[in-house]
Amino acid sequence: MADFYDLLGVSRSASADEIKKAYRKRARELHPDANPDDPTAEAQFKDLARAYQVLSDDSQRSRYDQFGEAGVGGGTGGGGPSAEDMFGGGLGDIFETFFGGSGGGSPFGGGRQRGPSGPPRGQDVEVIVDVDFVQAVFGDQIDVELKLPVRCDTCDGSGAGENTQPVRCSECDGSGQVQRVRQSLLGQMVTASPCQRCGGLGEVIASPCASCRGEGRVTEDVTYKVDIPAGVDTGSTLRLTRRGAAGPRRGAKGDLYVHLRVRPDETYTRDGDDLVTEVPISIAQAALGTSMELETLDGTEDLVIPPGTQPGREFVLKQRGVHRLQGRGRGDLIARVRVDVPTKLSDDEVDMLSAYAAGRGESVGNGKEGLFSRIKSAFN
Incomplete structure (x- = not known):
């Protein structure tokens, strides 16, 4: 996806009001109803809505400014609800939220009639997981245990009791929404909102399931096997699509965000993709030189210390560092000499x-x- 600021046509220092005004203007231009002959219009409009969703939220905007799309989940969906989730339904809802509707249809005269918005998507879930230093360097597979709302097995997620079914909501007649007419300077405006009685589902539960009490989901212990890519570091986040909380009444699952925290190592410190370790030698070894075995994460390596080696001198072992995340090759291992001065002498x-x-x-x-x-x- 293109840069969010470019999509909206604003600078990176734009205020919240400028971002909102720019979104309204671009939304009118890119709305699919205004571009019936452009097959890419709907995708462009969704990208625009995604950009506005992120930049209109201070915390998400800050993460985007620092890390780009990776900081807000990347791609579509991101770390929060999608454009459709954000406004409760399809593209018509997005436009009605900002500009109102007319006669229940699009402001551009499409005249579309909407059905129920469907069960809501489950919540995204975040968890912090500690991984060992070696696991972060080489990658591994770990178990992540957490409590999550999952689909109720008793009613298969419907929320209805045994031998019963959800019934059509009498308040919205199964449409999932109620329309209201109001007068404005532009004339009569019709707005739609989710039905309060059925929560926008178009159905109500007359006889709730005893296990989930009509929710269609229950909370259980869940274990996921998570692949840790080689090269991750503290602060890295893994997104597991559709591994979050189950939505009520057969709603889609949210996403699971695994935030990694790497345990420090006693021997090695990390400098980007390089590893740094200290090599202690004596005054005599520094002056006269020596050879020794150096333990690395890949095994033992021979290290030659030439005569006259000064404290702090570094020896570089190529391709013995951290695997580059989403890239090829590895960093280096830097062996830094430390000359130990004796504190007791005979x-x-x-x-x-x-x-x-x-x-x-x-x-x-x-x-x-x-x-x-x-x-x-x-x-x-």
């Missing part, structure tokens, strides 16, 4: 270091008299 070690310092003309200790004894006592 008498012989003090003598050797003192002789070494004297040979290089270096001053050590904190006094002239009893220099070597002072050094020895400091380390004993």
